[in-house]
Amino acid sequence: MELFLAIAHVTAASMVTIHVLLTHREVRSSIGWIGLSWLSPFIGSSIYIAFGVNRVVRRARKSGFEPKLGLTRAKYTPIIANNHEFPENIGSIAKAGDSISGLPLIEGNSMELFSNGDDAYPQMLMAIEGARHSIALASYIFASDNIGNLFAQKLIEASKRGVDVRVLLDGIGSGYFYVSIIRRLRKGGVNTEQFLHKWAPWAMTFINLRNHKKLLIVDGKIGFTGGMNISDDNVVSEKGGAAVRDVQARIEGPVVGQLLMAFERDWEFTTGEALVGDIWWPQINRQGDIAMRGIVSGPDDSIGQIESLFATAVEQASQRVRIVTPYFLPEDRLFDVIHRAAMRGVAVEILVPEKSNHFYFDWAMAAHMTTFSLEGIGFYEVPGPFDHSKLLSVDGQWCSVGSANWDARSMRLNFEFQVECYGEEVCAQVDELIDQKLKTGRLLQHRNIGARPIPIKLRDAAARLFLPYL
8 A cells, every 4th residue: 555655646746747847937936846746745746736737728728719819800990009109118118018918009099097986886887778789797806795786787687688798707706606696697697607617626726716807898899997896895885984995997999899809818718609790899989099908917828918018117117117006916026127127216106005905915015025125116005995906107108007916816827907008198197096095105114024023024924925826
């Protein structure tokens, strides 16, 4: 029996070693996985199978799924922005975006920003009520509460009047077992699916991968995206002063086709159904003057795209970088880019909540910040209520709004969506929101973190070990 177990352990550890050597890019994580598999018989190999194997790439390639979709389904001819119209450093971001995304930067768009659910949800519901042909909605959380039920009611009504409706919810974020809002939507005739939601034990390793996108596209012409889930937690009239602050964008113009492509890629991946026809891909006319592009990222062939875009934007900054994120746990390479910007004399401002909605994130962030130099960086903690916004602004000429946090999970494990925007007018909107948040921010200094008692430091350092999976 002992000989059989020994052979089984060597076989399992050898298979893990071979897979790591052939598929993993990072040396440190490769050494860690190989060591764990050999030094922890069966347990180490099992943990690797659960968390170390990226099956999405394998499944995507097997099904012929291509992450970098062109504009083939759209009937319109997009007005592609001329990068030479931007300042040289901003034009460099645009060129990098061309290569990173495989999609063109498109002119002729408008964007309006909303800073809470009281402002954003009525606009989203109004768009759903006015839908004539199609509705595509993706959300990480779709709560079974007052606002969630109101959205469900409007989607059901749209479906009953003949609108083609597709709803895609994350397999974990909106609930794994009994999800009443999904049952209600399906009972009402709404085509609703859960992304990477598996019951088979051998397939449940997908639970570490999340679809964190927030997308609503109505009639192929009106789009909403940002960081806002569908929940009472975002509504001041429901939660009062405890309501979560967040940012959602309403977008019109040709770039909405890229929002729909981001949705369709996940819908087709989940269901095998392609969204075709004029009801999904109509002619889209110019609606404004903003040049925009959608960027997707996830643990498939698009891995690291948003991280690369963020790093490029910070590297190209010549005056100011402003980051708003609910969780600041970047890996070393991304923080090094920020630090180098500060060393060049770029004014860097990073805003995080004083307390997040998960205590273990606070612990991990406290330990994480002790590993970096904050010299030349304005790192601000913003008091409650919890701010879930994700904003990035560079030189008042480039900005980004979307679902991605500055942590390893968003950059490597989550399926995320960002829009990048070019021009002073749109960046002024983002900077105004950041200015409002900065008014109450408290500058964090290393001596504040260093003053923590030893037991607290140990607790925080232990939480930081789980950085890639928080």
